[in-house]
Amino acid sequence: MLGSPAPAIAAATFPNVVVPAPASEVATGTTFTLASSATVTSDDANVGGYLAAILRKSTGYALPLTVGATTPGTIALSLSGAPSSVGTEGYQLVSSPTGVVIRATQATGLFHGVQTLLQLMPASVMSSAVKPGPWTVPGGTITDWPRFGYRGAMLDVARHFFSVAQVEHYIDEMALYKVNYLHLHLSDDQGWRIVINSWPNLATHGGSTEVGGGAGGYYTQADYQAIIAYASSRYITVVPEIDMPGHTNAALSSYASLNCNGVAPGLYTGTDVGFSSLCVSLALTYTFIDQVVGELAALTPGPYIHIGGDEASSTSASDYQTFINKVQPIVAAHGKAVMGWHNIAAAPLASSTLAQFWDTNKSNSALAAAAANGTKVVMSPANHAYLDMKYTRKTKLGQNWAGYVEVNTAYGWDPGNYVSGVTGSSVAGVEAPLWTETIVTSADIDQMAFPRLPALMELGWSQYSTHNTTSFDQRLGAQGPRWAAMGVNYYKSTQITWPSGS
Structure with missing residues (x-):
């Protein structure tokens, strides 16, 4: 007797958390975890400094930043290799078990990609005080660009x-x-x-x-x-x-x-x-x-x-x-x-x-x-x-x-x-x-x-x-704990289900 068919493997999906919604998301089902030994490299000093400053406050990690490095850091912000479809403001974010790379054609695109990265991390990453972590990022590729200029x-x-x-x-x-x-x-x-x-x-x-x-x-x-x-x-x-x-x-x-x-x-x-x-x-x-x-x-x-x-x-x-x-x-x-x-x-x-x-x-x-x-x-x-x-x-x-x-x-x-x-x-x-x-x-x-x-x-x-609207309401609710961590005095609309920690 032949065995039963193997069960279908569900496609990996990104968590429904990012606002504004990215143009394209392809998940791998893997996870990157930021370690205390992690480094940051950036082709733009301003964007690299912005990201490192936020992460240092909440993680307590040193996260040394190198600008214009030839060898990418654990988190790498690169002005080369981005697909042309992202234009001047878009970006591509690739997360793997070994690190995260954000690519863009302009610094503004790197900055927008950093916002997406921060939303993919635990909400407490936005805290101004050191929190325990772990600091995880779901694996996959996001390719994103704006509808309007x-x-x-x-x-x-x-x-x-x-x-x-x-x-x-x-x-x-x-x-x-x-x-x-x-x-x-x-x-x-x-x-x-x-x-x-x-x-x-x-x-x-x-x-x-x-x-x-x-x-x-x-x-x-x-x-x-x-x-x-x-x-x-x-x-x-x-x-x-x-x-x-x-x-x-x-x-x-x-x-x-x-x-x-x-x-x-x-x-x-x-x-x-x-x-x-x-x-x-x-x-x-x-x-x-x-x-x-x-x-x-x-x-x-x-x-x-x-x-x-x-x-x-x-x-x-x-x-x-x-x-x-x-x-x-x-x-x-x-x-x-x-x-x-x-x-x-x-x-x-x-x-x-x-x-x-x-x-x-x-x-x-x-x-x-x-x-x-x-x-x-x-x-x-x-x-x-x-x-x-x-x-x-x-x-x-x-x-x-x-x-x-x-x-x-x-x-x-x-x-x-x-x-x-x-x-x-x-x-x-x-x-x-x-x-x-x-x-x-x-x-x-x-x-x-x-x-x-x-x-x-x-x-x-x-x-x-x-x-x-259904997807948006869920993703918006996921912002609540981020705003709580930041001290934002937001309105808790009854149209949104706000998760624990909001």
């Missing part, structure tokens, strides 16, 4: 001011999920947050308060450059925003000469919008913009200056078009491309201008026409992507004018096929704005950004073929 997070420092250290803390958190743009909302009715040497009252007067009447604050130009440098060390490009022609009360209060009637309004600490406007017919307005943009552009290595352009309800439609037509070439003259809220599509847009969609509906004829004419669009629909929306009726922080945005609502849409006429190659990416009318502390930022920021970054990074 723009994956942003916006922080409003105008409604409430946040220090350089607080912004850098948020940069560290957003970098874990492959964010590559930080949009800083530097001016609004309630505050002006950057020193402009040619217009000093903007900071000293316009930056002297905030929503609710607090002391406000502002960045010196050295502060702003420190933020840019820190973001760059995390492969994040800063996009500064000076909102105009509306949302300008702080500027108008700082200089009477900027007002059509020559009278400066008082400082404003409320939350209403739409009441302020630069004087479109005044020649000085464009001298002002030229000098502000000129100083900001000289400090900003990134390609964009964001000019706002939303909620300009105190500006007539014809004045608004005139204004946008005059401001675009000013920005271009300083070597930067314009970025603005999608309202700027009311005027003809330069081919380099990037529009940012923020509305709650799925149609905008002016934006669709601009997209048909070549304008690229960053998607930030408020009812999915605004991190300042309340999660539910019961949550305390935030607003609800765009509805309630639980984590699966943040995840449950396709940026590449959302607004009619703005699809496919017209979509540059995704951004998660955090407006701060009700946000005062770093703990508040954490509460609103996590777990929704990782959800939105999965939409920006992961191929849409990987989009699966």
